[in-house]
Amino acid sequence: MAVYTDLADTDLEAFLADYDIGAPLSFKGIAEGVENSNFLLETQNGRYILTIYERRVRADDLPFFLSLMQWLPAAGYPSAAPIADRGGQLLRYARGKPAALIAFLPGLAVRRPTVAHCREAGEGLGWLHTASRDFPGRRENDLGQPAWEPMARRLTDAADGLKPGLAASILGDAAHLAGRWPVDLPQGIVHADYFPDNVFFRDGKFAGTIDFYFAAWDALAYDIGVALNAWCFEPDGSFNITAARAFIDGYERRRQLSAAEKLALPVLAHGAALRFFLTRLNDWGSIPAGALVAPKDPLEYERKLAVHRAGLALFETPR
Amino acid sequence: MAVYTDLADTDLEAFLADYDIGAPLSFKGIAEGVENSNFLLETQNGRYILTIYERRVRADDLPFFLSLMQWLPAAGYPSAAPIADRGGQLLRYARGKPAALIAFLPGLAVRRPTVAHCREAGEGLGWLHTASRDFPGRRENDLGQPAWEPMARRLTDAADGLKPGLAASILGDAAHLAGRWPVDLPQGIVHADYFPDNVFFRDGKFAGTIDFYFAAWDALAYDIGVALNAWCFEPDGSFNITAARAFIDGYERRRQLSAAEKLALPVLAHGAALRFFLTRLNDWGSIPAGALVAPKDPLEYERKLAVHRAGLALFETPR
Numbered sequence: 001m002a003v004y005t006d007l008a009d010t011d012l013e014a015f016l017a018d019y020d021i022g023a024p025l026s027f028k029g030i031a032e033g034v035e036n037s038n039f040l041l042e043t044q045n046g047r048y049i050l051t052i053y054e055r056r057v058r059a060d061d062l063p064f065f066l067s068l069m070q071w072l073p074a075a076g077y078p079s080a081a082p083i084a085d086r087g088g089q090l091l092r093y094a095r096g097k098p099a100a101l102i103a104f105l106p107g108l109a110v111r112r113p114t115v116a117h118c119r120e121a122g123e124g125l126g127w128l129h130t131a132s133r134d135f136p137g138r139r140e141n142d143l144g145q146p147a148w149e150p151m152a153r154r155l156t157d158a159a160d161g162l163k164p165g166l167a168a169s170i171l172g173d174a175a176h177l178a179g180r181w182p183v184d185l186p187q188g189i190v191h192a193d194y195f196p197d198n199v200f201f202r203d204g205k206f207a208g209t210i211d212f213y214f215a216a217w218d219a220l221a222y223d224i225g226v227a228l229n230a231w232c233f234e235p236d237g238s239f240n241i242t243a244a245r246a247f248i249d250g251y252e253r254r255r256q257l258s259a260a261e262k263l264a265l266p267v268l269a270h271g272a273a274l275r276f277f278l279t280r281l282n283d284w285g286s287i288p289a290g291a292l293v294a295p296k297d298p299l300e301y302e303r304k305l306a307v308h309r310a311g312l313a314l315f316e317t318p319r
Numbered sequence: 320m321a322v323y324t325d326l327a328d329t330d331l332e333a334f335l336a337d338y339d340i341g342a343p344l345s346f347k348g349i350a351e352g353v354e355n356s357n358f359l360l361e362t363q364n365g366r367y368i369l370t371i372y373e374r375r376v377r378a379d380d381l382p383f384f385l386s387l388m389q390w391l392p393a394a395g396y397p398s399a400a401p402i403a404d405r406g407g408q409l410l411r412y413a414r415g416k417p418a419a420l421i422a423f424l425p426g427l428a429v430r431r432p433t434v435a436h437c438r439e440a441g442e443g444l445g446w447l448h449t450a451s452r453d454f455p456g457r458r459e460n461d462l463g464q465p466a467w468e469p470m471a472r473r474l475t476d477a478a479d480g481l482k483p484g485l486a487a488s489i490l491g492d493a494a495h496l497a498g499r500w501p502v503d504l505p506q507g508i509v510h511a512d513y514f515p516d517n518v519f520f521r522d523g524k525f526a527g528t529i530d531f532y533f534a535a536w537d538a539l540a541y542d543i544g545v546a547l548n549a550w551c552f553e554p555d556g557s558f559n560i561t562a563a564r565a566f567i568d569g570y571e572r573r574r575q576l577s578a579a580e581k582l583a584l585p586v587l588a589h590g591a592a593l594r595f596f597l598t599r600l601n602d603w604g605s606i607p608a609g610a611l612v613a614p615k616d617p618l619e620y621e622r623k624l625a626v627h628r629a630g631l632a633l634f635e636t637p638r
Contacts, residue, residue, distance in 0.1 A: 030350065108331075
């Protein structure tokens with residue numbers, strides 16, 4: 001939860017002067033999105049999210065994110081469209097920081113997904129991959145597999161500080177993954193942060209996806225790897241194979257996985273666990289004082305890494 | 320800004336089970352209210368604020384606050400009504416803490432009020448005092464004048480830590496006010512926290528008041544004293560007499576002040592400045608780690624106290 005940049009009524013008025021969305025009726029900072037400041041705005045025309053982009057989101061990447069967010073609803077996908085100003089611009093500035101106005105997407109995130117939620121969420125992800133198929137934009141996944149070994153090397157002190165011997169384990173993960181990382185899987189636009197707090201439901205049905213600020217070009221099945229970690233572990237750290245199969249089953253309602261993709265899922269999920277462990281470890285030591293944000297515990301992902309090291313049996317393997 | 324208590328979808332579901340307001344469509348923690356956790360909830364029936372009462376708000380006082388909040392809209396005043404559950408209860412519990420569901424009140428708070436805003440806000444306060452005239456509830460103002468000297472004594476170390484010599488100044492303020500505090504002014508329900516962030520506007524007109532969690536029985540004109548400090552000082556610390564007169568003028572559109580009340584305003588405003596200085600000083604040293612809230616600078620009110628010590632000339636005094 002975060003509101004890093006305080007926006008006064010006069011800042012809002014200045015920001016809205018270039019939009020044709022009517023006068024503001026209410027405006028509230030919301031505790032959503034760890035990376036950015038978000039405000040819920042109601043005007044005579046409807047409801048919007050005003051996002052101010054803070055640290056980690058690179059301004060150079062914003063045109064890619066915003067054009068993807070514009071593309072998806074136009075392709076029929078339930079996600080929030082950015083609103084252009086009178087000059088057709090999606091990317092603006094508020095208090096000197098990059099900012100955008102986004103349509104409000106209703107829906108409820110779930111905290112502890114059931115198997116039924118996993119199936120729905122899987123379908124939402126498969127749908128995302130088909131809806132974005134012809135999107136022309138490209139962005140390299142700067143948090144993809146090639147980044148992990150250098151990150152792990154940079155964070156050895158932090159890792160051992162968290163738990164003695166952990167640096168060696170994660171360097172081992174990075175080396176193991178580098179040797180087995182699949183390179184010929186179907187590529188496309190991945191969400192890369194498809195966690196339960198970014199997926200909305202209504203009456204138990206998938207209702208939409210938010211927060212595309214890690215989206216990139218990568219193996220589509222990598223997104224499933226990210227999601228298996230985020231959706232299919234129990235609070236006690238155990239992997240819920242039923243939830244995972246439901247997620248994959250839901251996904252395949254929209255997009256069929258190849259045999260190579262299915263076979264690669266355990267290593268993709270292992271890699272995704274390393275990616276989130278590394279960024280959480282990095283954030284753990286670097287949240288600035290006064291940021292009003294609680295960093296996420298990297299040890300949650302360390303426990304997932306341990307599960308992956310032991311091997312994830314997703315499908316019965318032919319003998 | 321604050322969300323102290325995290326509320327998951329399942330907590331929300333449990334909470335809403337006893338209400339007849341339809342299924343939830345969206346639910347977001349909002350950065351509003353320093354004392355409580357607030358969530359904006361949309362259901363099929365409309366929009367609501369779900370408030371979880373945290374530290375400082377005493378559970379014993381909640382029935383008074385909630386019945387006042389129920390009284391005011393019924394008396395035609397634009398404020399947010401609490402919603403009763405099926406059993407007629409306004410006060411409920413969520414995750415073991417007292418909680419209530421409140422109707423959503425649209426409107427925008429202003430950060431830097433103009434003279435025109437002050438006039439409107441004054442009218443809103445006068446209206447509040449007439450709308451609450453027959454409200455039968457009573458709550459002693461535990462942060463009223465009798466509380467200041469003991470608080471100042473308890474905080475001498477903190478005061479001198481903030482600025483050497485400050486403890487003596489504020490003990491002097493408390494003694495000075497004790498000797499001159501008016502005791503025969505008209506009493507009634509005061510908001511006691513009528514700051515710009517608790518007052519909503521629409522198209523520059525007063526649109527409503529929120530946050531009644533300091534309301535109490537006290538001299539009505541004391542509320543004007545609180546408001547003069549909160550609305551009529553410039554960022555450079557100077558007192559804006561034009562804004563103050565506009566506030567009082569707006570107030571008198573709804574309720575005429577007696578000569579004794581007008582004469583008492585400088586000492587009431589001095590007292591109100593001491594009250595906010597003392598509670599901010601107290602909070603300054605006591606915000607728990609991880610509270611995700613920025614304490615308010617007590618020095619802002621120390622500067623206001625200095626203005627009051629020099630004497631506030633609100634009206635021309637007869638020679």
